[in-house]
Amino acid sequence: MARNRYVANQSFILGMLDDFVPQDHFVRKLDEFIDWDFIYEICVPLYSKEGTNRVDPVILFKMMFINIIFGIHSMRRTCEEVKVNIAYRWFLGLGLDEEVPDHSTFSQNYIRKFKKDNTAIKIFEHYIKELVECGIVDPSVVFVDGTHLKANANKNKSINKEVEIASKRYQKELDEEIDKDRAEHFKKELKRKKKELPDTKEIKTSLSDPACGYFHKGEKEKCFAYNVNVACDGHGYILGMSLDSGNIHDSTAFYHLKDFLDFEYGDTIETYVADARHSTTSIKKRKQKCDIRFNFIFYIVEIIFTILLSNLINTVTSD
Numbered sequence: 001m002a003r004n005r006y007v008a009n010q011s012f013i014l015g016m017l018d019d020f021v022p023q024d025h026f027v028r029k030l031d032e033f034i035d036w037d038f039i040y041e042i043c044v045p046l047y048s049k050e051g052t053n054r055v056d057p058v059i060l061f062k063m064m065f066i067n068i069i070f071g072i073h074s075m076r077r078t079c080e081e082v083k084v085n086i087a088y089r090w091f092l093g094l095g096l097d098e099e100v101p102d103h104s105t106f107s108q109n110y111i112r113k114f115k116k117d118n119t120a121i122k123i124f125e126h127y128i129k130e131l132v133e134c135g136i137v138d139p140s141v142v143f144v145d146g147t148h149l150k151a152n153a154n155k156n157k158s159i160n161k162e163v164e165i166a167s168k169r170y171q172k173e174l175d176e177e178i179d180k181d182r183a184e185h186f187k188k189e190l191k192r193k194k195k196e197l198p199d200t201k202e203i204k205t206s207l208s209d210p211a212c213g214y215f216h217k218g219e220k221e222k223c224f225a226y227n228v229n230v231a232c233d234g235h236g237y238i239l240g241m242s243l244d245s246g247n248i249h250d251s252t253a254f255y256h257l258k259d260f261l262d263f264e265y266g267d268t269i270e271t272y273v274a275d276a277r278h279s280t281t282s283i284k285k286r287k288q289k290c291d292i293r294f295n296f297i298f299y300i301v302e303i304i305f306t307i308l309l310s311n312l313i314n315t316v317t318s319d
Contacts, residue, residue, distance in 0.1 A: 017095065020086045027091035030065065035130075042122050046113040055101050059092050060109055061123065063101070066091070076103040125264065128239060132265075137237045139265045144257065144274045146229040146250040151212035153224040158214070161205040203247065213245030229257045240264065251280040 021028065036058050043057040066088055067078040082088045082100045094100060114120060131137040179189055204214040206224045215225040225246030231239045242257040254274070261269060272278075 017086065017090050021090045022087075025087050026069070027087050030069075031091055034127075036062070038126060039123060042119055043113075046117055046119070055105055055109065056093075057109070059094070059101065060106055061120075062092050063106065064120075075106050079103050079106070128237070128264075131237060132268075137235065137239070138233050139239055139261075139268050141234055141271045141273065142231050142239060142261065142269055143234070144229065144231045144254065144272055144278065146227055146253060146277075148215055148217075148225040148246055149228050151206070151209050151224040151226055151246070153206040153209040153212055155206075155214075155223050157207045158204050158224075159207060160202050211245065213247030215246035227253050229253045231257055231261055250277040254278055 039058050039061055046057075047054050063075070063078055063082065066082070067073065067075055072078045072081060079100055079102050082092065082094070086096075089096065089098075089100075092100075128137060132139060182189060206212055206214075209224065212224040212226055214222065215227075216222040223246075227244045227246050227248050227250065228241065229244070229250065230241045233239060240257060240260045242253055242260065244253040244256060258272075
């Protein structure tokens with residue numbers, strides 16, 4: 001059999017980059033339906049008009065989208081994938097002969113510019129507002145839940161740190177409401193006992209990541225973690241999130257998330273759906289004052305489902 005004289009990997013190809021990207025590739029939908037130009041307006045204050053040419057910020061954020069959407073989850077690997085993937089280059093607007101930003105360029109831009117200015121959050125808020133205006137996202141009913149995310153911190157490398165005890169939020173407001181109610185019923189003002197409470201307490205703090213908190217719940221392993229609370233609508237679109245130390249209760253972290261939601265969506269929120277961990281006195285009092293209904297139904301449904309499942313298992317076992 002004669003050997004083919006034509007060596008394909010040394011050939012020259014005359015054609016447009018667009019010709020090599022399949023029409024049904026997902027990057028075409030991202031390019032068609034998402035507005036990217038507004039990112040330039042957000043990033044204008046972050047760059048100097050003098051000096052060398054900057055890296056296009058839209059390219060950097062598009063690379064972030066590639067990293068997440070296509071399940072790469074590594075900016076270093078994403079940069080390498082873009083070098084050899086024609087569809088990714090087409091999406092970024094980079095020709096085959098143009099240099100791809102490396103992971104260090106992305107990291108330094110994020111640390112020096114995007115992180116301080118909360119650029120990623122601004123982009124997120126812009127897209128959510130567009131979805132609300134289009135009627136795709138409905139913020140009238142908000143589902144809230146929290147989980148603990150293990151921090152990348154060694155639990156054996158820590159110190160005991162003395163910190164100031166923070167008073168419970170809205171405690172003063174609750175006391176004032178009690179005094180007002182007693183005054184309306186012609187009762188004397190309560191004489192509150194002045195206990196000598198310590199002003200500080202000792203907590204375990206990580207040396208490698210001081211922002212996380214020491215977490216322990218039930219039979220779970222003790223570890224440093226973060227408390228992540230997420231709010232979404234009935235279709236599963238994320239409306240907002242909050243990140244707190246792992247040793248903060250969900251009911252306390254909820255206020256940070258709710259402040260953000262109130263600022264972004266205001267009176268459009270009619271109902272919050274949460275589990276029993278959010279059923280605290282201060283939250284109940286606040287929802288009465290704000291005339292917002294809090295439905296603590298997930299916990300009840302979970303209990304009923306557990307009981308029914310247990311009865312079913314017992315019935316099958318007995319038979």
